[in-house]
Each structure stands twice: as C-alpha cells, then as structure tokens.
Amino acid sequence: MTEAGFSVTVPATTANLGPGFDHLGLALSLKMTIEVSSAAQWHIQYQDKEYASLPTDETNLIVQTIQQVASRYGQVVAPHKLVVYSDIPLGKGLGSSATAIAAGIEIASELAELHLSPQDKLRIGSELEGHADNITAALLGGITVSYFTEEQMEVLTFPAPPIGVVIMVPPVALKTEASRGLLPEQVTHKTAIQGSAAGSLMTAAIAQADWVTAGRMMERDIFHEPYRKIGFPEFDEIRLACKEIGAYGMTISGAGPSLFIAVPPETEQQVAALLDQRFPHYQAIALQPAEQGAYISK
Ligand code: HSE
Numbered sequence: 480m481t482e483a484g485f486s487v488t489v490p491a492t493t494a495n496l497g498p499g500f501d502h503l504g505l506a507l508s509l510k511m512t513i514e515v516s517s518a519a520q521w522h523i524q525y526q527d528k529e530y531a532s533l534p535t536d537e538t539n540l541i542v543q544t545i546q547q548v549a550s551r552y553g554q555v556v557a558p559h560k561l562v563v564y565s566d567i568p569l570g571k572g573l574g575s576s577a578t579a580i581a582a583g584i585e586i587a588s589e590l591a592e593l594h595l596s597p598q599d600k601l602r603i604g605s606e607l608e609g610h611a612d613n614i615t616a617a618l619l620g621g622i623t624v625s626y627f628t629e630e631q632m633e634v635l636t637f638p639a640p641p642i643g644v645v646i647m648v649p650p651v652a653l654k655t656e657a658s659r660g661l662l663p664e665q666v667t668h669k670t671a672i673q674g675s676a677a678g679s680l681m682t683a684a685i686a687q688a689d690w691v692t693a694g695r696m697m698e699r700d701i702f703h704e705p706y707r708k709i710g711f712p713e714f715d716e717i718r719l720a721c722k723e724i725g726a727y728g729m730t731i732s733g734a735g736p737s738l739f740i741a742v743p744p745e746t747e748q749q750v751a752a753l754l755d756q757r758f759p760h761y762q763a764i765a766l767q768p769a770e771q772g773a774y775i776s777k
Contacts, residue, residue, distance in 0.1 A: 484516040486515065487515065489581045495700070499681065504615055506769040506772060509568075509766065511567055514561070516559060529565075529569050541579045548593070568737070584603055612625065621770055643743065644739065645747050645765055645766070697728035697730045698718065700730065707735055717738060717754070721740055751763040
C-alpha cells in the first residue's frame, strides 16, 4: 500500500433466516478485504477469478457507493486503487452486494473524513440496498434485527449465535431483483399474521439460544419461501435430509440461490460432508457465524 493506505474487511451475510424477511441478518465467517491506496485513476483489482466479470473502473459498485455516500455530504472522493480479496461466492445469496456497499461506506467515511456514526452507516446502507437485513449484519456482525422505513430506523443486535452453519451453493448465480420478482404484491391479513408470528417466535427463540425452536420456525416462512423454493433443485429432499441428520433448520439464504442450514455447534463439517455427497448439484460449505462486522485496519 502507498502512504495513507488502509484496508477494510467486511463479512459475508445470510438474510431472512426464513420468516425474518428483509429484517433479520446473520454475519458469516467468509469475508472481503479491500486494500485502498491513492492512484491517478479508479482501478479495482479483483484477486479472485469469480469476480473477474465485475467492472474495474468508476462504474464498480464499491466506487459508486463511495461517491454516492460522499456526495450526500457535498464531497467527491479522488481516485484510488482498490485491491479486493474475497472468498464470498458472488451472486449466491451470501450478501456479496451488501458487503461491497458496506465496504464503500467505510471507505467513503475514511477518505472523505465524514466521521459517520454507526447509525448513519446503517441508514445509508439500508437506503442504498433497499432493505436492512444483509447490510446491518455486514456492518455490525452477529445477528441483526431491523425496523427500517423512510421515517425510522431501529436496529438491535445479538452476538454471534452458538450454532454451526452449512451453506449449500449451486453452480448458477441469481440476481436479487429477479428473485424478488417472484414475490406477490399482497398476502392476506391472516397469512401475514402467521408469518409475523413465525418471525417473532424465531427471534425470541434466538434470544434464548433455543435453536431447536428457532430452527422449526425458520421453516415456517410465508413471505418468500413458497414463491422461491420452486427454483431450488431437491428443496424438499434436502429439508428432509437435514432433519434426519439432526440440523436445527434449513431455509433459503437471502434471496437464494444458496440454502442456509443451522446445525449444532461443531457439527458443520460433518453435515456439510454428508450433504455434499448426497446432493452433488450443490457445493456444501461449513461455516460459523461471525462476531465482527466491518472494520478498518491501518
Ligand atoms: N431480504 C432480501 C431478499 C435479501 O430476500 O430479497 C436479499 O437482498
């Protein structure tokens, strides 16, 4: 890095956990690290070939975020070089765009000396993302529960929960907008009450570290799973297999196309190996929840 260089690290996230649609996020033990140094032009250098198709100039999402944040405070950030290391699967429902946006907010705050508060970052990130689940977990780590409207934003956090995580990643990526396009404009009052009850009970169970109940509620979503699951090969078979193996619960990771499975702590390697062998369409990866959200190193 050149003088005044620094780096920002942001975790991957999974959103929703089933009925926590658009308001519940969990940080995971995959991460993106971006080294920032001054340069004559914006240049983004991705070190992982999965990211090779992304723009490497000022049209890049990280740079666009930096400039959008700075412009809110009447500033323009001078060009920099960004070297990006990431083990987060791209476009696979692990919050890769929220991670990039969180990184852009942190970089803008640093380079434009904005001294943004955590609340500022959460509000700006949620406005840029359109929902609060991934971005709050990317910024704060652990589990985040958010209420986000134009007028009001409230976020509570839980520490990283005592579970192991298995993510089943299919070979194809899926754009969040396409996945959101599958959702209905309306659900009935009665159905919404069921979904809300599942979300409330799941969150209460998480607060009590009762992952058996949380896992059951994770599988009671009515807001998105019924409309999205059709796109997941072997969805019902995988859910059944997860039960047989002793997982707490299985659901869609964010908008998909990956699946999120909560398992008893320290069983994630074993469960991932079993699922990987049984469902070869997916790559099963063993992870843990991440305590730490975005941070800057100098
Ligand atoms: N809550 C979002 C969704 C997460 O499920 O569409 C993906 O951005």
